[in-house]
Amino acid sequence: MSIKFEKVSYTYFPGSPLEKKGLDNVSFKIKEGQFIAIIGHTGSGKSTLMQHFNALLKPSKGRIEIAGQTILPTTSNKNLKELRKHVSLVFQFPEAQLFENTVLDDIAFGPKNFGYSEQKAKEKAWTWLTRVGLPKSVANRSPFDLSGGQMRQVAIAGVMAYEPDILCLDEPAAGLDPRARKQMMGLFSKYQQEGHTVILVTHNMDDVANYANDVLVMESGKLIKHARPAEVFKDRPWLKEHYLEEPKASLFASKLTNFTFSNTPLTIKELVKGIENNLKE
């Protein structure tokens, strides 16, 4: 199965003086089961695009096929639960969505909404509580007593607990310390390897280089590139022209003017290998 956008446009406040194009004629097709990154500047349409994945926003024009369902401008707001069970969104700073008395109840909120029995929901909650890396001892505490990083983990566990086929994340690691960031990205990567689709909206090019196998680049509501990371980061002038950064590894490699690299290294591993090859010669 694949996710298909066909000429999707979205207009904010149509017909008013504040009218603004959020998405402009966006078309693409991505295979499910991949780790997909969406990059672009603030206001480029990334978040608007993301909210189309589970029909929080519906296209003003065009059609979307996702998780076996079709979303059209005319799609009714009712009966979207089935879609949202399969396609889930984690917004920026998701710790803002916590509300239950205990951590465990909060994680079980999603599963219960999507038809899991009380007991099954609790089971799932326990599983994901540990999978996101929280200690078991926090289960019965109030989520508001936890540290910011732990609250984030609870929120993410709350979305992953019903195991959506497609998991969309908007800057999930923003504001986390490097260790927590690495741990969290590892979690998503593992989730994808278990057969799910992960869509990551990010500004961090190292995350893109390390984890993604497909990249969508947005600018002013338009999709300006859809390619593999190696392809996207290969074209340095193009990146400059669109004010996009490159991963640290490739930046480092570009400063090593005495060295030659057969392929631009994107990750630390590739960089190390490239340097070793150069030193051997």
Next chain:
Amino acid sequence: MSKILIGRYVPGNSLVYKMDPRGKLLVTILFIFIIFLANNWVTYAIITIFSFLAVAATKLKAKVFWDGVKPLIWLILFTSVLQLFFTTGGQIYWNWIIFTISSYGITNAIYIFIRFTLIILISTVMTVTTMPLEIADAMEWILTPLKYVKVPIDKIALVMSIALRFVPTLFDETLKIMNAQRSRGADFNNGGLIKRAKAITPLLVPLFINSLETAVDLSTAMESRGYRDGANRTRYRILKWSKYDLYELAYFIILVLLLLVFRTK
């Protein structure tokens, strides 16, 4: 910029936008009083023409004003109909138990209809061309005399401005949390009353917590930038009278004079 647009403000650039909010607010309030000067067809025609010219001067689409009148249209019609059936006097055309249609009733109903509609139109002219924060500033100015009777106008104005400033923030936050909970399968639109009331908990709790956090952050930010209770403050938005306010004043005075001349004594 969309974040500062709340209430019914519609961005624009006509004459009315250049007027000082204090003048607009005062004229709007006075308008509600002077409309009672009209008491015959000529004066009602005059005030109607003046009002529609004011509407036209905003250079906004008619729909903006229709949206202002629409929510109240039933109230206006209801009041007019009451006048129609319960006013007696003049020639009586129809009578049934306590209901009467008389010539006085008909004119009164039409007068009431015009009065109501014009008041709403004129206040819409003000609210769509003036940003809420400007209105708050204007209100502060109008209330200034109360300072002399020890009413803490500065503080009231600050509270008002902060409240207005955070309406859009709160609105954004609500939308964000609703979307997050919808993604987790929450349903805000379906089900009976009890189910809906329950569905609102996942929205209200985060919203309260968020608001409290924002309030604490804001007070810290204000204090660290030197805000002290009771200190005299300079202001960021300084209101200035301009020639446009003179036009406005002249327009208003001409209207009042015409009404005084043509009204039935």
